[in-house]
Amino acid sequence: MSEGDIIPPLSDTEQNEDFDDEVDEEELITAQKVLEIVETAWKNELCAPEILQHQTDMLELMLGQVAHMEENMKDLDKNDFRFIVHQMELERIRYVMASYLRCRLQKIETYTRHILNEEETREVAEKRLSPEEFKYAQEFAENVEQYFQQVALQYMPNMQRAEAEQRIVRPNLMSHVFIKANVDVPSVVVGVDDEEVDLTAGSQHIIPYQLVSDLIYKNQAQLI
Amino acid sequence: MEPCIIEFIGEKSIIGIVPNFSFEPLHLISGSVGPFRAGLPVHVPLWLGIHLRKQQKCRIVPPEWMEIELLEEIKEAEKKSKFFTKMPSEHYMVEAQLIMSTAPDDVPKCEELRTIIKDIFDIREAKLRTSIDAFIKGEGTYAKLDNLTLLEMHTVRPILPHSLDHIARYQRTAMATQRDTSTLGLSNSMNTSHFSQ
Known part of the structure; x- marks a missing residue:
């Protein structure tokens, strides 16, 4: 049930210099390595004041690995030793990924305008948000803006209305x-x-x- | 970071257990463990060891450093040294806490060990507070924290980074004020050094 530990070749891993010296397995990356990268990204994200580069590729690989493992576990008895241990590990991995994404969402909700403005100036390859996160940020910004407009801004004198610039929260x-x-x-x-x-x-x-x-x-x- | 996250990270440390069952190796995503042979020690991640111990499926082998004499030496060294000494394990507090609360019977002289580990932790904490005091008074923005473990760092988080952020903010404001006043041609007696007292 373990032969799936090696994940097929990847396209976007050149960021990681560690792989450069692996001549034979240049294109291969083990599930263990992916997990390490995801965990490092998670810790960095938790501690950094701003939002960091998204790790969609790595997360997707990890999700694939988790799904693969679950598929393998399907036929095992729920009380099987293997089932319990693998289940525990998967729970830990899911926690890391969920905590990572949740942390990013919190940053997006806090610094919405700031992040969106920054994203606009970035090249495609340097975008910090994944496409899904970007969509979320945009909708979140629109909704908040609309809400402010409806409950308060429209009742205010013109003077105070156009100060969107001042409402930007920056890390x-x-x-x-x-x-x-x-x-x-x-x-x-x-x-x-x-x-x-x-x-x-x-x-x-x-x-x-x-x-x-x-x-x-x-x-x-x-x-x- | 919350304390539970620090424990979560610490649970990845490897410890030795002696299982009372036999099983083929398990290929976890984070690496393979096993094979398990009844009566033979094997290395597993702490989270797995703790789980198995709770199920009465193994005995925990205390880490090498959980030993009175060695810890006494560390404690003395810690007292003498001006700096933080290197701890035998990056997560010594987490490991001690988890192992000793789950399996006190597997650790010889558990209570004594508990006291001495706590002593070491307290000495280090006191040292950390003194050095932070000196650091803040010295108006630094940067410091080296070698050998400080994650949990120890956490005891001064968020208060230390926050206070440093505030101090930095005051300094920037003071500098900006100084610039403003000097461009206005006012006297330079509004010097920032007055504020630092």
């Missing part, structure tokens, strides 16, 4: 976060006065998010 990108370096990163700027520090692999730091956001993006460090 504080300079908020402090805990990070752990995955690899050695030389001369990272760590203060407003351009102070620089070399991060060694495995070291931990507290630092304003904006100064290290590119390290997170490049997977050189992760939020903890």
Whole structure:
């Protein structure tokens, strides 16, 4: 029941430098690896003040793997040792994925306008939201706007109506976060006065998010 | 992050168990475990070990570091060192808590161990508070936190990052005010250093 642990070749994984040195299995990625990526994305998302790059590819692979596992488990007795253990693991994986998506939705609902404005300026390959999330954000923004209009704004004098700009909620990108370096990163700027520090692999730091956001993006460090 | 999430993450640590049943290897998504042979120790994730122990299907082998003498040494080292020493396990509190509450009978001298682990945790907490105090007074924006475990970090979250955010905000406002006043040609006596006292 385990032969499905290897997932067929992927197209969009070049972001992950780890795979570059696997010559034979360049195109293959194990379910275990996918799970690791999803879990890292989950932890990063929980700790980051802004919304991060979406991981739709990885989530879909993981969902496929979960479905595959459930298919295999269908014929097992509910009290079978294997069934119970696999079931427990699937529950843990589902929790991670649900928590990840929920966290993103919360950010979308809080910073709707801000995120939508940012998305407009991004290239297709750099979009932070998945198409579904984008649709959700747009509808959410419209509904909120309409609601404000109906219950309050239409009764207000003209002066106060057109201040949509002021109602935009933005994340504080300079908020402090805990990070752990995955690899050695030389001369990272760590203060407003351009102070620089070399991060060694495995070291931990507290630092304003904006100064290290590119390290997170490049997977050189992760939020903890 | 909530404490339950930290426990969830800690539950992925690997521990040893001695099963009292035999079973072929299980190929979990997160990696294979087993084969299980009655009476022979095997490594499993903590969450699985705890589950099996609750079902009376195994005995837990306490991690190597759960040992009075070793912990006494760690405690002494922790007291002497100015910095945080490296803990034997990244999730030592979570592991100790889960193992000792589920299977106190599997851990020799459980109560003593519990006390000493708590002592180590308290020493580290005290150290963390002192260093945070110094850090905030030094008006830093960046600090190195090597060897601090996730749970320990959590004890100062969100208060530490939040206070730093606030301090940073005051500093930015102070700088902006200073710029404004100097462009208006007012005296520079409205210096920010007055605020820092």
